[in-house]
Amino acid sequence: MYDIPTPTSVAVWFHNCKTAFFFFSSLKNLHKNLEQKLAEFHEREDCILYASCFDANAGLFEVLLGPDDAVLSDELNHASIIDGIRLCRAKRLRYKHMDLSDLEVKLKEAQSSRMRLVVTDGVFSMDGDVAPLRGICDLAEQYGAMVFIDECHATGFLGPRGRGTDELLGVTDRVQIVNSTLGKALGGAAGGYTVGPKPLIDLLRQRSRPYLFSNALPPAVVGCATRAVELLLASNEIAQSMTAKTMRFRNKMTQAGFTIAGSSHPICPVMLGDARLASLMADDMLKHGIYVIGFSYPVVPKGKARIRVQISAAHTDDDIDHCVDAFIQTGRKHGVIS
Ligand SMILES: Cc1ncc(COP(=O)(O)O)c(C=O)c1O
Structure with a gap:
């Protein structure tokens, strides 16, 4: 029934085990390595990967915002942002598309809330118009709000080094949270992520439902996206x-x-x-x-x-x-x- 082991078959078996060990030990760090590179690319503290940016948007707001908080959202934000916001219990205020006066009205309305988050696409995909992030950050600072941007239509090519809308408009250190996709400029297969302060990313790893209750990105996709980020980090x-x-x-x-x-x-x-x-x-x-x-x-x-x-x-x-x-x-x- 069984082949009798020979010195050659034992040597082949040993070689295969070693190869498998090296293969799996390099896979172990594949996702963490991409997260580190994306955090470095966006100049943020940490990063968490999702199966898509739709998932990143679905998994963020519910974790960050409770009933005592307020979320201020551009009326033309992407459907995944709208759905993500629907899942959280914060007070919802929609401001007119890229209208800073209306955003200010809504920020005043939200002053009694514990925490305020302004949420906008960095670039709106149907017209390719760029959010007025400098004005948004000025107002956010004036009224004590945080800023979130969705960079699906900016990551990899907007700004002098392709870092995105925040780089283009010189507000990288004034935007606290960025979500983006690996499915467009960074390879086009699949995947999404959040970058931001480390305590937020730690919290998302514990509480974000699409991260906890869904498969991780396939290693081949992570490998392709890693190479795309490496190319962008190496040259502008x-x-x-x-x-x-x-x-x-x-x-x-x-x-x-x-x-x-x-x-x-x-x-x-x-x-x-x-x-x-x-x-x-x-x-x-x-x-x-x-x-x-x-x-x-x-x-x-x-x-x-x-x-x-x-x-x-x-x-x-x-x-x-x-x-x-x-x-x-x-x-x-x-x-x-x-
Ligand atoms: C602005 C914006 N956010 C999120 C998404 C979702 O990205 P993904 O395809 O990675 O789920 C898209 C996709 O079209 C998008 O345009």
């Missing part, structure tokens, strides 16, 4: 290349007669207005080898349908020119430009 070149690529696309499209919302973000919404037109044009772009998606109501307001183009550091100038040419041809076909 990738982050800085984004500005030139983005402006190439935006300028050429504007010259061709298209309307591109926002000013400089790599999310370039090609505004078309009509939902059917956006969908037909996106289908035609695919025939030119360009994969873009038409967005319409309810994802964006009625009458503001668009094709959302996202520029990547991996695009070459030729890729960008090919994309613009495809837009010109399909735009002429559908009467969007002459």
Whole structure:
């Protein structure tokens, strides 16, 4: 039934055990290593990984805020932030989109609360508009509030070193908590995280439900994301290349007669207005080898349908020119430009 061990088979078995030991001992630190690198990247004390940023947003507010606290949230914040806030029992105050006067009114209203947290996307994904973080931090300091930003549309490419909106606007040390994703600029597979003060991260490890009651990120995803962060930590070149690529696309499209919302973000919404037109044009772009998606109501307001183009550091100038040419041809076909 059993093979009789020979010196060779014992040696092979011993070698395999050693390999497995080294494999598992390096896996043991894989997640902690990425958490440390992300904390270093964002210049915060500590980091906790989640399976997604949706989970990071779902797991934060309930732990941090109780019924005696208040949360002040931009009305156009991402759905995952809205859901995360729904799970906590704090007083909820929604301020008008990027409106500092309205935020001040709401901060005054929340003065009797024990703790106040201002919550905003760093960049709002549908229009690529950047939150007025300097004004938000000024008001937060004036009215004794903390600031949280969701950096899914900023991490890895916004700011001189790609650190995000807080770096771009010079407020890194004035924003206390950052959530972001590994699923966009940092590799595109999956994963999310919170960075912030160490006591907060320690608390999340004990209490945050999506962290406690769900699987950890698969090691292969952690490995890919770690390499992406290492590349960004080693050089600013990738982050800085984004500005030139983005402006190439935006300028050429504007010259061709298209309307591109926002000013400089790599999310370039090609505004078309009509939902059917956006969908037909996106289908035609695919025939030119360009994969873009038409967005319409309810994802964006009625009458503001668009094709959302996202520029990547991996695009070459030729890729960008090919994309613009495809837009010109399909735009002429559908009467969007002459
Ligand atoms: C602003 C914002 N926050 C959170 C998320 C969720 O990120 P993830 O895909 O990692 O769950 C997204 C994803 O689209 C997003 O745009």
